[in-house]
Amino acid sequence: MSSSKTTIKDLAKALGISIATVSRALNGSHEIHPETRAKVLAKAKELRYKPNIQARNLLKRRNNMIGVVVPEFITFFFPEIIIGIQEVVNKEGYQVLICQSNESSTLERKNIEMLEESMVEGLIVSVAKESKNLDLYERLINEQMPIVFVNRILPELRASQVIIDDRKWAFKAVEHLIKCGYRKIAHLAGNEHLSVTKRRLQGYLDALQAYDIPIQERLIMYVGIQQDRAKAGIDLLMNLKEKPDAIFAINDPIAVGSMLELKKRGLKVPEDIAVVGFSESPIGKIMELTSVSQPTFEIGRIAAETLLKQIKNFDTPTETIILDAKLNIRNSSIPVHKRPK
């Protein structure tokens, strides 16, 4: 019907006043007569005027958008972070462009370039597991693009990041197993050059060392981070002469995959073997999996806040924010002597 293309000019013409006056009236400028303001607003409503944000953005050289790139958003983890982000930035009038790299380094690059073309004012990124887009991010940082990394970071970069202390919490998880009486603790690690893989592995090693348990190379295997990758690890572990009595998995998907795989082999958790995950997932909870829970929403919120700070003031120093986590103990890792037979 009404072409819905009412512009500020139309209002001006209809009222016989200048477009400057109309603009000022709409923006609530003080230097405008209340009466004319009322007229303008009335006419605007009548003609269904909607400001053209693009024109405004062009003028102000901004567009109120930030970009988010995550490896995936099928599992609960990143969606929760994104919700935290939106909570904060929407309040400030920002919109969020969400991309998923699908764990692919090249798609990640494409996404970032797309977002750059869309002229987002800032980026929040969690890199793909094989990401080697250092050059890209270095260029962006050089060009003053505000950018915050979450969870999956690139340690080589001087950029803001919000993470948890993976090493510490991996330590706590493994320590828990040790205190439960387990001694032959295997570790299913993630992809080899992923930062969280290294940090959690380090925590695992720390714990063994702290409790004088010898480290056995064959109990450590890099399987990856997706549920279906657990099978390979279990295959190998269960073929060892000396089988582990507990597994510390890089994350919940691997832990869950392991539990399912163990079940297939007729092994019971925790009777035959204990399992601990990381980054508590809904599925893990249901399966009564002990795990470290990350403050996902909080991660998103904090990341958004530090990004907004950088957007508003380009020379805000970069900061590394380490959030707290929690070890939730469930049935998958009860003390050795309390296990049902």
Added chain:
Amino acid sequence: MSSSKTTIKDLAKALGISIATVSRALNGSHEIHPETRAKVLAKAKELRYKPNIQARNLLKRRNNMIGVVVPEFITFFFPEIIIGIQEVVNKEGYQVLICQSNESSTLERKNIEMLEESMVEGLIVSVAKESKNLDLYERLINEQMPIVFVNRILPELRASQVIIDDRKWAFKAVEHLIKCGYRKIAHLAGNEHLSVTKRRLQGYLDALQAYDIPIQERLIMYVGIQQDRAKAGIDLLMNLKEKPDAIFAINDPIAVGSMLELKKRGLKVPEDIAVVGFSESPIGKIMELTSVSQPTFEIGRIAAETLLKQIKNFDTPTETIILDAKLNIRNSSIPVHKRPK
């Protein structure tokens, strides 16, 4: 470093030619000398020129963005749909603004209005469970905004929609239970005025009728659609004199919630009671829950395609697309006589 604000004017000045020529060279116009084109491109690369999309959009009165509003994206369902959408529209150069209504009607309205202000060229919407924003959508449709509804639709609206035949697949799910020998089949329905609630309930009724099983009002309860809402339903069902021997749940979260609740009461699935869900979820799969799987990615892709059609040609007639689904039978609903004791 380099202020990254190179404009077409800067290129023109640096080369001593007009901005029109530069623009044409960059856009690969045929009416440009190859030599000058080369010069322009070289200079563009040298000065790190990036076109300002906003200016271009302003001129062309479009912005290559579509909006998506879903009730949530924490569970797998909508994220998968969104991925399908992105697959299609990214290829055409469109970006997607994703909002979640959090199942709130008012937030849904706010989201839509935000997207409208962002001047998206089209919308893909799945309404909140209590959504009564009919006026809003009617206005949008009136104002020629291309819009496609998925999964959660508003039947009162003349708009494109892509769904599955909930009634038919609910029928099949219940029919499956009947054929397994179950007779006292309860239905945990969703929120009362949600379209899928009505359609799936209808399928349930159809099936009972088709197999001459009397319909019992007390076996039907509206519990909602979120996992934690299952408890209330199970509470009531298990207090009946004549308890059901099977449950058809509106969706997987309710089915999963029911299974957990039943387990707490010491009841086994399927030995004591069978359970069937809808919209197959990863958790459901792991718990061996029989369920109807929806082609989520496909839903997203098709929705995106019909939306793009409408964007490109405003008077494309609205269409209702009904996609196929599948009943996946698992351990939660095996035939009565085959159940382990």
Added chain:
DNA sequence: GATTTTCCCGTAAACGTTTACGAAAATTGG
């Protein structure tokens, strides 16, 4: 060699805003 055609390129307007600057009108002060 004159005319037509083709090839390149520049001028300027347009997209819908915001805002610095200035000016007319209204208000105040004495």
Added chain:
DNA sequence: CCAATTTTCGTAAACGTTTACGGGAAAATC
């Protein structure tokens, strides 16, 4: 009642593009 303010509004430039139009030079046609 005149000067000094203050209020209120209009003019015009600007944001970074694209493109219709026109024009000059080179190439083609006869």
